[in-house]
Amino acid sequence: MSRAEQAARLAHDVGKYVARIARNVPAGAPVPAPLLPLLVKDLYERPGADFASLSAGLEHPDVAVARAHLGRLDALESAVREGQPDACVEACGLALQIEAALARCAEAMAT
Protein backbone atom coordinates (compact mmCIF):
# COMPACT_ATOMS: atom_id res chain seq x y z
CA MET A 1 0.00 0.00 0.00
CA SER A 2 1.40 3.42 -0.90
CA ARG A 3 1.68 6.22 1.63
CA ALA A 4 -1.11 8.06 -0.19
CA GLU A 5 -3.38 5.03 0.07
CA GLN A 6 -2.49 4.55 3.71
CA ALA A 7 -3.22 8.19 4.53
CA ALA A 8 -6.53 8.02 2.66
CA ARG A 9 -7.54 4.93 4.58
CA LEU A 10 -6.56 6.55 7.89
CA ALA A 11 -8.63 9.65 7.08
CA HIS A 12 -11.59 7.45 6.21
CA ASP A 13 -11.42 4.72 8.86
CA VAL A 14 -10.39 6.93 11.79
CA GLY A 15 -10.81 10.62 10.96
CA LYS A 16 -14.24 10.61 9.41
CA TYR A 17 -15.89 8.30 11.93
CA VAL A 18 -14.34 9.72 15.10
CA ALA A 19 -16.05 13.03 14.31
CA ARG A 20 -19.41 11.59 13.24
CA ILE A 21 -21.40 12.80 16.26
CA ALA A 22 -19.02 15.60 17.28
CA ARG A 23 -19.49 17.27 13.88
CA ASN A 24 -23.20 17.75 14.64
CA VAL A 25 -22.94 19.19 18.15
CA PRO A 26 -22.55 22.99 18.20
CA ALA A 27 -19.00 23.94 19.20
CA GLY A 28 -18.72 24.28 22.94
CA ALA A 29 -22.27 23.15 23.54
CA PRO A 30 -23.20 20.28 25.85
CA VAL A 31 -23.66 16.93 24.17
CA PRO A 32 -27.35 16.01 24.31
CA ALA A 33 -27.85 12.90 26.45
CA PRO A 34 -29.35 10.79 23.63
CA LEU A 35 -26.17 11.35 21.59
CA LEU A 36 -23.75 10.32 24.33
CA PRO A 37 -23.79 6.55 23.64
CA LEU A 38 -23.01 7.15 19.99
CA LEU A 39 -20.29 9.66 20.85
CA VAL A 40 -18.72 7.01 23.08
CA LYS A 41 -18.99 4.52 20.25
CA ASP A 42 -17.30 6.91 17.83
CA LEU A 43 -14.45 7.73 20.18
CA TYR A 44 -13.78 4.45 21.94
CA GLU A 45 -15.61 1.48 20.44
CA ARG A 46 -14.89 1.17 16.74
CA PRO A 47 -13.28 -2.16 15.92
CA GLY A 48 -11.12 -1.93 12.83
CA ALA A 49 -10.30 1.71 13.50
CA ASP A 50 -7.01 1.02 15.21
CA PHE A 51 -5.02 4.18 14.68
CA ALA A 52 -1.74 2.58 15.74
CA SER A 53 -1.89 -0.20 13.17
CA LEU A 54 -3.38 1.94 10.41
CA SER A 55 -0.76 4.65 10.86
CA ALA A 56 2.23 2.32 11.28
CA GLY A 57 5.17 3.64 9.30
CA LEU A 58 3.35 6.78 8.14
CA GLU A 59 5.44 9.78 9.12
CA HIS A 60 3.78 13.16 8.82
CA PRO A 61 3.32 16.07 11.27
CA ASP A 62 -0.46 15.72 11.13
CA VAL A 63 -0.26 12.04 12.03
CA ALA A 64 1.64 13.11 15.14
CA VAL A 65 -1.02 15.73 15.84
CA ALA A 66 -3.77 13.11 15.54
CA ARG A 67 -1.80 10.70 17.75
CA ALA A 68 -1.46 13.34 20.47
CA HIS A 69 -5.17 14.20 20.36
CA LEU A 70 -6.11 10.52 20.50
CA GLY A 71 -3.92 10.20 23.57
CA ARG A 72 -5.83 13.02 25.22
CA LEU A 73 -9.11 11.34 24.25
CA ASP A 74 -7.92 8.18 25.98
CA ALA A 75 -7.28 10.17 29.15
CA LEU A 76 -10.82 11.55 28.99
CA GLU A 77 -12.52 8.21 28.45
CA SER A 78 -13.94 7.62 31.93
CA ALA A 79 -15.25 11.17 32.19
CA VAL A 80 -16.79 11.04 28.72
CA ARG A 81 -18.49 7.71 29.44
CA GLU A 82 -19.94 9.27 32.61
CA GLY A 83 -21.24 12.14 30.50
CA GLN A 84 -19.28 14.80 32.33
CA PRO A 85 -20.12 17.95 30.33
CA ASP A 86 -16.66 19.54 30.20
CA ALA A 87 -15.05 16.26 29.18
CA CYS A 88 -17.62 15.72 26.43
CA VAL A 89 -17.14 19.23 25.07
CA GLU A 90 -13.38 18.77 25.03
CA ALA A 91 -13.73 15.33 23.43
CA CYS A 92 -15.89 16.71 20.63
CA GLY A 93 -13.31 19.41 19.95
CA LEU A 94 -10.53 16.82 19.85
CA ALA A 95 -12.52 14.61 17.50
CA LEU A 96 -12.89 17.47 15.03
CA GLN A 97 -9.21 18.27 15.24
CA ILE A 98 -8.31 14.62 14.61
CA GLU A 99 -10.57 14.56 11.56
CA ALA A 100 -9.00 17.76 10.24
CA ALA A 101 -5.44 16.57 10.85
CA LEU A 102 -5.95 13.26 9.07
CA ALA A 103 -7.74 14.98 6.18
CA ARG A 104 -4.77 17.35 5.80
CA CYS A 105 -2.39 14.41 5.85
CA ALA A 106 -4.38 12.56 3.19
CA GLU A 107 -4.48 15.64 0.98
CA ALA A 108 -0.75 16.23 1.40
CA MET A 109 0.08 12.60 0.57
CA ALA A 110 -2.18 12.64 -2.49
CA THR A 111 -0.33 15.51 -4.18
Add this chain to the structure above:
Amino acid sequence: MARLLVIEDGHEYEEFARLFLAPPFDVVAAHRADEAEALAAEATAFLIDLRFERAAPEDLLGDVNSVAASRFGGEVERAARWLKEQQGTLILAALREAGHAQPAVFVHDFPPRRVANLRRLYGAVAAVPSFDARAILKAFEALA
Protein backbone atom coordinates in the same frame (compact mmCIF):
# COMPACT_ATOMS: atom_id res chain seq x y z
CA MET B 1 -42.01 11.29 3.23
CA ALA B 2 -38.92 11.16 1.06
CA ARG B 3 -36.98 7.90 1.39
CA LEU B 4 -33.20 7.93 1.78
CA LEU B 5 -31.31 4.79 0.78
CA VAL B 6 -28.07 4.58 2.74
CA ILE B 7 -25.40 2.43 1.08
CA GLU B 8 -22.45 1.38 3.28
CA ASP B 9 -20.43 -1.57 4.53
CA GLY B 10 -21.20 -0.96 8.20
CA HIS B 11 -23.99 0.76 10.15
CA GLU B 12 -22.53 4.15 11.00
CA TYR B 13 -24.18 5.98 8.10
CA GLU B 14 -27.58 4.49 8.88
CA GLU B 15 -27.28 5.42 12.57
CA PHE B 16 -26.24 8.93 11.58
CA ALA B 17 -29.06 9.30 9.06
CA ARG B 18 -31.70 8.08 11.53
CA LEU B 19 -30.46 10.62 14.11
CA PHE B 20 -29.87 13.65 11.93
CA LEU B 21 -31.60 13.23 8.56
CA ALA B 22 -34.94 11.75 9.65
CA PRO B 23 -36.98 13.85 9.20
CA PRO B 24 -37.02 14.92 6.41
CA PHE B 25 -36.16 11.41 5.29
CA ASP B 26 -37.42 7.96 6.00
CA VAL B 27 -34.23 5.87 6.09
CA VAL B 28 -33.48 2.42 4.68
CA ALA B 29 -30.06 0.79 4.31
CA ALA B 30 -28.20 -1.53 1.94
CA HIS B 31 -24.79 -3.12 2.47
CA ARG B 32 -24.15 -4.63 -0.97
CA ALA B 33 -24.92 -3.78 -4.57
CA ASP B 34 -27.75 -6.29 -4.93
CA GLU B 35 -29.46 -4.99 -1.78
CA ALA B 36 -29.13 -1.43 -3.09
CA GLU B 37 -30.63 -2.37 -6.44
CA ALA B 38 -33.55 -4.10 -4.70
CA LEU B 39 -34.32 -0.98 -2.62
CA ALA B 40 -33.48 1.74 -5.15
CA ALA B 41 -36.85 1.94 -6.89
CA GLU B 42 -38.55 3.12 -3.69
CA ALA B 43 -35.82 5.63 -2.78
CA THR B 44 -35.87 9.38 -3.35
CA ALA B 45 -32.13 9.82 -2.80
CA PHE B 46 -28.94 7.89 -2.02
CA LEU B 47 -26.36 8.52 0.72
CA ILE B 48 -23.24 6.58 -0.12
CA ASP B 49 -20.02 5.54 1.58
CA LEU B 50 -17.17 5.29 -0.91
CA ARG B 51 -14.93 2.75 0.80
CA PHE B 52 -16.14 -0.69 1.80
CA GLU B 53 -13.08 -1.73 3.82
CA ARG B 54 -15.04 -4.18 5.96
CA ALA B 55 -16.86 -5.96 3.14
CA ALA B 56 -16.06 -9.60 2.44
CA PRO B 57 -14.59 -10.06 -1.07
CA GLU B 58 -17.58 -12.12 -2.16
CA ASP B 59 -19.92 -9.25 -1.21
CA LEU B 60 -18.21 -6.70 -3.44
CA LEU B 61 -19.47 -5.67 -6.87
CA GLY B 62 -16.87 -6.13 -9.57
CA ASP B 63 -14.68 -8.93 -10.89
CA VAL B 64 -11.27 -8.84 -9.25
CA ASN B 65 -9.49 -10.69 -12.07
CA SER B 66 -10.92 -8.39 -14.77
CA VAL B 67 -9.95 -5.34 -12.74
CA ALA B 68 -6.48 -6.78 -12.13
CA ALA B 69 -5.97 -7.40 -15.84
CA SER B 70 -7.35 -4.07 -17.05
CA ARG B 71 -6.01 -1.72 -14.38
CA PHE B 72 -3.16 -3.26 -12.38
CA GLY B 73 -1.06 -5.41 -14.68
CA GLY B 74 -2.54 -8.57 -13.27
CA GLU B 75 -1.96 -7.70 -9.62
CA VAL B 76 -4.96 -9.33 -7.96
CA GLU B 77 -4.20 -8.03 -4.49
CA ARG B 78 -4.09 -4.45 -5.76
CA ALA B 79 -7.33 -4.98 -7.68
CA ALA B 80 -9.05 -6.40 -4.60
CA ARG B 81 -8.05 -3.31 -2.65
CA TRP B 82 -9.35 -1.06 -5.43
CA LEU B 83 -12.75 -2.77 -5.42
CA LYS B 84 -13.07 -2.00 -1.69
CA GLU B 85 -11.77 1.56 -2.06
CA GLN B 86 -14.13 2.41 -4.93
CA GLN B 87 -17.10 0.22 -4.07
CA GLY B 88 -19.47 3.16 -3.52
CA THR B 89 -18.89 4.53 -7.02
CA LEU B 90 -19.20 1.05 -8.54
CA ILE B 91 -22.56 0.58 -6.84
CA LEU B 92 -23.72 4.01 -8.02
CA ALA B 93 -22.67 3.12 -11.57
CA ALA B 94 -24.75 -0.06 -11.35
CA LEU B 95 -27.75 1.86 -10.02
CA ARG B 96 -27.48 4.39 -12.85
CA GLU B 97 -27.22 1.58 -15.40
CA ALA B 98 -30.38 0.09 -13.94
CA GLY B 99 -32.16 3.39 -14.52
CA HIS B 100 -32.05 4.90 -11.03
CA ALA B 101 -31.21 8.57 -11.52
CA GLN B 102 -31.95 9.79 -7.99
CA PRO B 103 -29.62 12.35 -6.41
CA ALA B 104 -26.61 10.77 -4.72
CA VAL B 105 -24.45 12.30 -2.00
CA PHE B 106 -21.14 10.77 -0.99
CA VAL B 107 -19.71 11.44 2.45
CA HIS B 108 -16.13 11.65 1.25
CA ASP B 109 -13.47 14.29 0.77
CA PHE B 110 -13.15 14.08 -3.01
CA PRO B 111 -10.97 16.55 -4.89
CA PRO B 112 -13.09 18.93 -7.02
CA ARG B 113 -12.03 17.33 -10.29
CA ARG B 114 -13.21 13.94 -9.04
CA VAL B 115 -16.61 15.37 -8.14
CA ALA B 116 -16.82 16.96 -11.57
CA ASN B 117 -16.02 13.62 -13.18
CA LEU B 118 -18.60 11.82 -11.06
CA ARG B 119 -21.19 14.36 -12.18
CA ARG B 120 -20.22 13.93 -15.79
CA LEU B 121 -20.61 10.16 -15.47
CA TYR B 122 -23.53 9.86 -13.09
CA GLY B 123 -25.52 13.08 -13.15
CA ALA B 124 -26.94 14.30 -9.85
CA VAL B 125 -23.99 13.68 -7.54
CA ALA B 126 -22.49 15.71 -4.70
CA ALA B 127 -19.88 15.07 -2.04
CA VAL B 128 -19.71 16.31 1.54
CA PRO B 129 -16.34 15.68 3.23
CA SER B 130 -17.65 14.75 6.67
CA PHE B 131 -20.72 13.64 8.64
CA ASP B 132 -22.14 17.17 8.57
CA ALA B 133 -25.91 16.80 8.64
CA ARG B 134 -26.62 20.38 7.65
CA ALA B 135 -24.22 20.23 4.71
CA ILE B 136 -25.64 16.90 3.57
CA LEU B 137 -29.20 18.21 3.64
CA LYS B 138 -28.09 21.32 1.70
CA ALA B 139 -26.40 19.09 -0.86
CA PHE B 140 -29.61 17.14 -1.39
CA GLU B 141 -31.58 20.38 -1.69
CA ALA B 142 -29.15 21.64 -4.33
CA LEU B 143 -29.48 18.41 -6.31
CA ALA B 144 -33.28 18.36 -6.20
